[in-house]
Amino acid sequence: SKWRQKVKGSSSHWFYILLTPTKWLIDTVCRLLSHHMDAGINLLRLRYTKHPEWFRSDRFCILDAVFTQMWTAKYSEFLASPANPDGSGKLLPPGALDYYTGEEPAYSRSNKTWAREIDDIYAPLLVKNDHWVACWISIPRRRIVIWDSEIAYATDAEIAKAHMLPYMLRMLSTGAERELYTVDFTHERESGVPQNKQSGDCGVYCLKYIECHALGMPFPPHELINGTEKRDYKHLGLYD
Numbered sequence: 001s002k003w004r005q006k007v008k009g010s011s012s013h014w015f016y017i018l019l020t021p022t023k024w025l026i027d028t029v030c031r032l033l034s035h036h037m038d039a040g041i042n043l044l045r046l047r048y049t050k051h052p053e054w055f056r057s058d059r060f061c062i063l064d065a066v067f068t069q070m071w072t073a074k075y076s077e078f079l080a081s082p083a084n085p086d087g088s089g090k091l092l093p094p095g096a097l098d099y100y101t102g103e104e105p106a107y108s109r110s111n112k113t114w115a116r117e118i119d120d121i122y123a124p125l126l127v128k129n130d131h132w133v134a135c136w137i138s139i140p141r142r143r144i145v146i147w148d149s150e151i152a153y154a155t156d157a158e159i160a161k162a163h164m165l166p167y168m169l170r171m172l173s174t175g176a177e178r179e180l181y182t183v184d185f186t187h188e189r190e191s192g193v194p195q196n197k198q199s200g201d202c203g204v205y206c207l208k209y210i211e212c213h214a215l216g217m218p219f220p221p222h223e224l225i226n227g228t229e230k231r232d233y234k235h236l237g238l239y240d
Contacts, residue, residue, distance in 0.1 A: 034065035037124050037132065038105075040207040041065070044214070045108040056216030060120035061112065064105040068125045068135075070095070071164055078164055092168055100172045114169060115139050115177060121165070122210045124203075127154045132202045134209035137165055137185070146189040147213075149196035149205035156189060163187065193219055 045062050052058045071078075074093040081091035095104060102110040102118070112118050121137040125146075131154060134147040144166075146159055163185065170181035196205050212219055 034069055034126070037065040037203055037207065041124070041210075042105075042107045044207070044211055045105070048214070049108040055214050057120065059112075059118055060122065060214065061102065061110050061114075061118050062105075062210065062214070063099065063121060063123035064107075065124050065126070067095075067099055067104070068123050072126060075164065088171060090167065090171075092171060096168055097172060100168065115173060122214060124206050124210070125159065127158055132206040133159060134206045136210075136213060139169065142166070142185045144185050144187045146187075147193050147206075147209040148189055149194070149202050149209075151189065151191065151193075151195065156187070159189065 041062055041064055048055055048062070070093050074091075077091055078093075081089075083090045098104040100114050102112040102114075110118070114121065119139050121135075121139070123135045123137070125133050125135050127133055131150065133149075133154075136145040136147070137143075138145070144163070148154070148159075166181055166185045170178055173181065193209065194205070196202055209219070
């Protein structure tokens with residue numbers, strides 16, 4: 001090809017290298033994996049750290065894909081673990097306290113404790129091991145909202161893992177605060193959000209849902225992302 005005919009070391013050759021997926025990326029370009037998702041989230045978290053005035057609030061945090069994947073893996077253990085008469089004592093995944101206090105995610109960490117200094121939590125959630133949806137947990141409203149780019153793909157029951165987080169809030173809070181989280185959060189998979197017309201772009205849509213809402217921007221009525229944005233997000237894996 002013309003690309004390959006360029007002189008090694010030239011700018012054209014450099015762009016050829018940049019735009020050619022490495023071997024490990026060839027099989028994953030159809031969908032974003034957890035480290036790709038975290039690369040996009042890290043950039044958004046860094047922007048929030050440097051310019052909080054651009055965002056709709058300074059009382060939110062954005063979790064990484066590691067958190068939700070760990071919780072998905074431990075969900076059956078959580079359900080099976082016995083609870084005390086008051087409902088406490090169920091098994092929480094390792095590292096839960098670090099997320100609660102803002103020590104994690106480590107990249108651009110917030111060091112803010114949920115509920116005391118955080119009102120809203122955003123997180124990507126992997127459903128059925130191959131589909132990303134975006135979660136918005138509003139602590140003051142006791143509400144969990146799911147934005148799904150392919151709403152017919154999974155059932156509400158398959159996204160129910162998001163309810164583990166309110167339980168975590170109750171168990172890690174102390175004193176009178178604990179009583180604020182005895183009531184289950186309401187759950188809604190919001191309809192009318194832009195849908196993914198091309199299979200494999202769910203991760204990009206998930207990141208864009210979180211970005212738009214955190215910035216206080218309404219979702220566009222039709223297409224959420226254009227071809228350039230899809231390409232840019234999918235190439236995030238080249239830089240981790």
